[in-house]
Amino acid sequence: MQISLTVAAIYVACCSCLALQLQGEGSKVAKPKTSPITKTIVRKSPKEVRYNGMVGTISTIARQEGPRALYNGLNAGLQRQMSFASVRIGLYDSVKQYYQSGVAHTLPGGGVITRILAGMTTGAMAIMVAQPTDVVKVRLQAQTNNSGPKRYHGAFHAYKTIVKTDGVKGLWRGTLPNVTRNAVINSAELVVYDVTKEKIIAMKLLSDSLPCHFVSAFCAGFIATCVASPVDVVKTRFMNSSKGQYTGAIDCAVKMYKEGGAKSFYKGFTPSFMRLGSWNVFMFIFYEQLKKQVMLHRQQQQQQVQVM
Numbered sequence: 001m002q003i004s005l006t007v008a009a010i011y012v013a014c015c016s017c018l019a020l021q022l023q024g025e026g027s028k029v030a031k032p033k034t035s036p037i038t039k040t041i042v043r044k045s046p047k048e049v050r051y052n053g054m055v056g057t058i059s060t061i062a063r064q065e066g067p068r069a070l071y072n073g074l075n076a077g078l079q080r081q082m083s084f085a086s087v088r089i090g091l092y093d094s095v096k097q098y099y100q101s102g103v104a105h106t107l108p109g110g111g112v113i114t115r116i117l118a119g120m121t122t123g124a125m126a127i128m129v130a131q132p133t134d135v136v137k138v139r140l141q142a143q144t145n146n147s148g149p150k151r152y153h154g155a156f157h158a159y160k161t162i163v164k165t166d167g168v169k170g171l172w173r174g175t176l177p178n179v180t181r182n183a184v185i186n187s188a189e190l191v192v193y194d195v196t197k198e199k200i201i202a203m204k205l206l207s208d209s210l211p212c213h214f215v216s217a218f219c220a221g222f223i224a225t226c227v228a229s230p231v232d233v234v235k236t237r238f239m240n241s242s243k244g245q246y247t248g249a250i251d252c253a254v255k256m257y258k259e260g261g262a263k264s265f266y267k268g269f270t271p272s273f274m275r276l277g278s279w280n281v282f283m284f285i286f287y288e289q290l291k292k293q294v295m296l297h298r299q300q301q302q303q304q305v306q307v308m
Helices: 002-021 053-065 067-071 074-090 092-102 110-142 155-166 168-172 175-202 210-240 249-260 262-266 269-307
Strands: 040-042 050-052
Touching: 002 067, 053 067, 053 269, 074 092, 074 110, 074 155, 074 175, 074 269, 092 110, 110 155, 110 168, 110 175, 110 210, 155 168, 175 210, 175 249, 175 269, 210 249, 210 262, 210 269, 249 262
Parallel strands: none
Antiparallel strands: 040 050
């Protein structure tokens, strides 16, 4: 029950983040007269729906389109996490050990560099597998009741429609910015978590326990949001774009800058941090507990073998 509620809350934050990232797409806007804390962003729709921050976005979507709209693309989102997380986390330790045994002695700051390389490698590998699910998730989240008839009526209908209209390569639209985004974010999350946890334990601030895992995961989520937000916004815009709207990811980034300046790359920062921060806390705490149980099981098996 608690896991279901956590996933539901994270997905709502993800939905509001994407809605904010897509606001103002394709239209030149003057510099808005807003405070640096609360940003009013215009959603591209016939009804000119306006949002004010994360809470305003969630409440407006629920009011205008119904609460179910907050969970558009949930099936594709779960498919993405199952395929993406299993690769990026499952292979991280093995890839890190490979780099440590092969190239760590030739690199400055070997330990941290090998972790960064391992994080970038597994992040890129994972998204190459999960890219179609990510495209469908973004498309389903982006379609609204205010924008006319829906293009897709579910995850599998979206896969079928995209292949029919854009070909199989349509499922890999935006692969370059997505690979870049996930390589950066994966290395940031895993490396910051690893290093933060080691420093906390080494300085004897906390033991290798739940509070230490919580603080380390929270720091990892914040740093990952800071470094990945620009690529994340470009990736979302490009993946949701119609055919021919942008010539590539760089063209998308240039047009975004012309329309909204540098701050357009940090649209939806708060819900993005809420999503990544909460997800990292949930993921790393669960991972540490699972790892602990696996190690305990292995020790018990070894003890039984020795007794025999």
